[in-house]
Amino acid sequence: MDGRTIVAIATPPGRGGVGIVRVSGPLALDVIRRLTALVKPDPLVARHAYFSPLMDLSGATVDEALVLFFPGPNSFTGEDIVEFHCHGGPVILNQVVESVVECGAVRAQPGEFSQRAFLNGKIDLTQAEAIADLIDSTSKSAARSAIHSLQGQFSKKIDALLSHLIYLRTFVEAGIDFSDEEIDLLNDVQLKSRISELENELAHLLSQAEQGVILRDGLRLALIGKPNAGKSSLLNALAGDDVAIVTDVAGTTRDVLREFIHIDGIPVHISDTAGLRESSDAIEEEGVKRACREFNNANKVLLVVDVHEYLEIKEKLFPDPPTIDHFWPQMPGRVIERPKADDCILIINKIDLVDQPVEGGVVEGVVTLEVSAKERLGMDLITEALKQQIGYQAIDGTFSARSRHVDVLKRVSEYINLSKEQLYQCQAPELFAEDLRLAQQALGEITGVFRPDDLLGKIFSTFCIGK
Numbered sequence: 001m002d003g004r005t006i007v008a009i010a011t012p013p014g015r016g017g018v019g020i021v022r023v024s025g026p027l028a029l030d031v032i033r034r035l036t037a038l039v040k041p042d043p044l045v046a047r048h049a050y051f052s053p054l055m056d057l058s059g060a061t062v063d064e065a066l067v068l069f070f071p072g073p074n075s076f077t078g079e080d081i082v083e084f085h086c087h088g089g090p091v092i093l094n095q096v097v098e099s100v101v102e103c104g105a106v107r108a109q110p111g112e113f114s115q116r117a118f119l120n121g122k123i124d125l126t127q128a129e130a131i132a133d134l135i136d137s138t139s140k141s142a143a144r145s146a147i148h149s150l151q152g153q154f155s156k157k158i159d160a161l162l163s164h165l166i167y168l169r170t171f172v173e174a175g176i177d178f179s180d181e182e183i184d185l186l187n188d189v190q191l192k193s194r195i196s197e198l199e200n201e202l203a204h205l206l207s208q209a210e211q212g213v214i215l216r217d218g219l220r221l222a223l224i225g226k227p228n229a230g231k232s233s234l235l236n237a238l239a240g241d242d243v244a245i246v247t248d249v250a251g252t253t254r255d256v257l258r259e260f261i262h263i264d265g266i267p268v269h270i271s272d273t274a275g276l277r278e279s280s281d282a283i284e285e286e287g288v289k290r291a292c293r294e295f296n297n298a299n300k301v302l303l304v305v306d307v308h309e310y311l312e313i314k315e316k317l318f319p320d321p322p323t324i325d326h327f328w329p330q331m332p333g334r335v336i337e338r339p340k341a342d343d344c345i346l347i348i349n350k351i352d353l354v355d356q357p358v359e360g361g362v363v364e365g366v367v368t369l370e371v372s373a374k375e376r377l378g379m380d381l382i383t384e385a386l387k388q389q390i391g392y393q394a395i396d397g398t399f400s401a402r403s404r405h406v407d408v409l410k411r412v413s414e415y416i417n418l419s420k421e422q423l424y425q426c427q428a429p430e431l432f433a434e435d436l437r438l439a440q441q442a443l444g445e446i447t448g449v450f451r452p453d454d455l456l457g458k459i460f461s462t463f464c465i466g467k
Helices: 028-035 090-102 112-119 125-136 140-150 153-177 189-217 230-237 281-296 307-317 379-390 403-424 429-447 455-460
Strands: 005-011 017-022 050-054 061-070 081-089 221-226 257-263 266-272 302-304 344-349 366-370
Touching: 005 090, 005 112, 005 281, 017 028, 017 090, 017 189, 028 061, 028 081, 028 090, 061 090, 061 307, 061 379, 081 090, 081 403, 090 125, 112 125, 112 230, 112 455, 125 140, 125 429, 140 153, 140 189, 140 221, 140 429, 189 266, 189 379, 221 230, 221 379, 230 257, 230 302, 230 344, 266 302, 266 379, 302 307, 302 379, 307 344, 344 379, 366 379
Parallel strands: 221 266, 221 302, 302 344, 344 366
Antiparallel strands: 005 017, 017 081, 050 061, 061 081, 257 266
């Protein structure tokens, strides 16, 4: 640490009943003595609320406030902290901050309080990130997951994997150091069993982390299909409100319409796009471009097909079943590659307009659902299919995670796979040990045991000021 004392408003911008100014660093106690009317010689009781006028350095009263002192190292940052609980007007709060700056403090950067907590060993990196995730959570499930991470549930799982890796490295490197004992290290049954256990634990943690990312960032769901397939009606049905204009005119939707909803606690960003077809209309053509871009950025795709088109194609192909390519929009010159089967759901819409059974079933491995967006029939089928595709289970013990955590876990998995190849091919134990070392180093990036130089700057710059 550089020895600076930092100050920031810790409550949201705007007017409110109470606003908090937070100070952390070696000058915190001096700030209390210079800006309050508290008895100077008496020691302040830790975590005790004192009522006092707040003054600037000229002695003019700025406000009346509660003053709390948290001596380090038993504080959030590990340093001396003082909080002024003032009236929540922006003019008052800014005056208090200016007075603290005049006492020698500097204005805090975004996330600097949490960064100091991390650097002083009060929290690890996943817990620091969980603070921001808790503040930004958009659902009860996301908030609950962030609390679990803040309480260390994710960190404990990472620490358990690190302990497993350290044991393996110790075992292998001891065998290398004592190679004259003629131990066939790479054929050791216990070692192979341990590496398989590690692989299974890592796969389970990766699955949990991917679910944690969805709870934090939300699922990006794109509705695509031909004009007049009922995409806008489906958006309205899923959103539970008439957010999109619906008419019988094909091509009503020109721009991308976005709506934010929750499905059993999962944040879902739905995008309704222009119908995919070739057009000479400049506005519709731009809408198609935007639809393609939205599709390429989506996690999951609902391919919406009019029931009459589906039955027509099915009858034409009988007795052969249709494939997804029969319904996938063909757009020459457009990059809209068909997604994997488990990232796409075929929606046969407008079943209220036909009397015959549709019998969609499964088309070439893609889940096929029969719905009526207009009558709002089958919406529960869509939500259940989406939850099944992402492996979501509403259970306790989930934790918030970020894309960087998933990327690191995938990289660790690659190193473990490489080490396993070395093990089963009976190659040099030194190469096996090196893959384990790289896996341990990568895993340490998640909690901050090992960190690249620019990692902290990227993470804490996304925090709000005062946290």
